[in-house]
Amino acid sequence: AQTVTQSQPEMSVQEAETVTLSCTYDTSESDYYLFWYKQPPSRQMILVIRQEAYKQQNATENRFSVNFQKAAKSFSLKISDSQLGDAAMYFCAYSTNAGKSTFGDGTTLTVKP
């Protein structure tokens, strides 16, 4: 069974600084997809970034980038120039071609002004 582990229940960062959220996963699949979702207090789930396992290049979306280490089964999210609006719970998720998704337990990010 696939598992996703987010080892940091809570993280905090100063506004304008950089923070990295950790995620590791366990799978026997060779082809899969990884995602980071953001859940602000409104509880809406918002996609932050997506990574295809077959791509070696790390995905980037503006201030958000990932460090994807396939051999280590690690998928961390880096947020640069943190903004107050980045405060939220962040979920790492794994998905297979079969359609089953697994989410981590989340990391609550606090941004200090």
Added chain:
Amino acid sequence: DSGVTQTPKHLITATGQRVTLRCSPRSGDLSVYWYQQSLDQGLQFLIQYYNGEERAKGNILERFSAQQFPDLHSELNLSSLELGDSALYFCASSPGTPPGTDTQYFGPGTRLTVL
């Protein structure tokens, strides 16, 4: 706005009752996913449908069932409700080709409270 709609927004019911949650996917999306999020916890994948067919199953209780209709909307039926079923239930949709590989767009969720 993701384009995924869920009704109702809030639902309060009693133990032992049965409720139906409804989801309309984004226009053109063939896949629908259901998730359960209990208080301050991660999302638990329940079930996925692709173009009317069940495609993947997660930790869905036998008291729960779902279906996707020809117009692609989906319903999640929860029966013999227990206090522990109180949660936020999310529906997500994706284009679905192939299912599971593309980005899921989440609805706003249905907050179920079982008293």
